Amino acid sequence: MSMSPALQLWMQPRLQQVEDALSRWIDAAAPADLGQAMRYAVLDGGKRLRPLLVMATAQALGGTKEQQADLRAACALELIHAYSLVHDDMPCMDNDVLRRGKPTVHVQFGQAQALLAGDALQSLAFEFLTPEAGDATIQARCCALLARASGYWGMAGGQAMDLAHVGQRMPLQDLQQMHRLKTGALLLCGVQMGAVCAGLHQGPRWQALERFGQTLGLAFQVVDDVLDVTADSATLGKTAGKDAQADKPTYVSALGLAQAQAWADELAQQAQQALTDTGLTEEPLTMLRELTRWVVQRTH
Secondary structure, rough: OOOOOOHHHHHHHHHHHHHHHHHHOOOOOOOHHHHHHHHHHOOOOOOHHHHHHHHHHHHHOOOOOOOHHHHHHHHHHHHHHHOOOOOOOOOOOOOOOEEEEEOOOHHOOHHHHHHHEEEEHHHHHHHHOOOOOOOOOHHHHHHHHHHHHHOOOOOHHHHHHHHHOOOOOHHHHHHHHHHHHHHHHHHHHHHHHHHHHHHOOOOOHHHHHHHHEEEEEEHHHHHHHHHHHHHHHHHHHOOOOOOHOOOOOOOOHHHHHHHHHHHHHHHHHOOOOOHHHHOHHHHHHHHHHHHHHHHOOOOO
């Protein structure tokens, strides 16, 4: 995965923060080995792009208004993402056996335990967002954003559209809407929650950051579709070529490989312009710009 030394230096302590917090807060002693399945699903893997977007956005806006607000939001978002992967990989959905370079949760722990682990991770996400000593306004706003992004007008709705269109062609407009929900909603939510943790709730700067998150989310999915065709399973950490085997509509099947790659680059430029439109000076935006480049240049 191609990234600048500056991004690597910024990411390393924050990734460790997220990993340490998730390890502390997901109780291994949960009943009947449920905690073990949850920890297996979340720890020691993944790009952690969504948590990084929370933290980079909050930093760009001057920092959070209360201690650990962005860390809790980052971890909550990662739990929702992890639960979605556990459920998506199950036989009733995408039926995959490899995730983050290791057997999927249902392969390792059985389907019933995987289903419960996903359920518990979803609930735990909202517990993370609502510590007793926290700012109630920030908590309520973040809970509302995360609930919508993960529900039927977000990730779950997009996944439903995806499953409903296996073996069917989709107009490009419908394909974009599906991925705005399935993938883009949680990435946008990372930007939104980072802004809320920094005390921003509305106005032109909020709108520019929303455009950034929406465009970046779409670019991420286009690159995912390209990598499904061009990368191998060892590099991806999941089964390569799965979309084509399942006859799912993708940007590569709709546009062709070269045009899909070109569109990802165009979307990255649009995301960069949205950051400029926030009116923030360049230094605070550095990590958001670097994360945008990373999304488009990544190899898995």
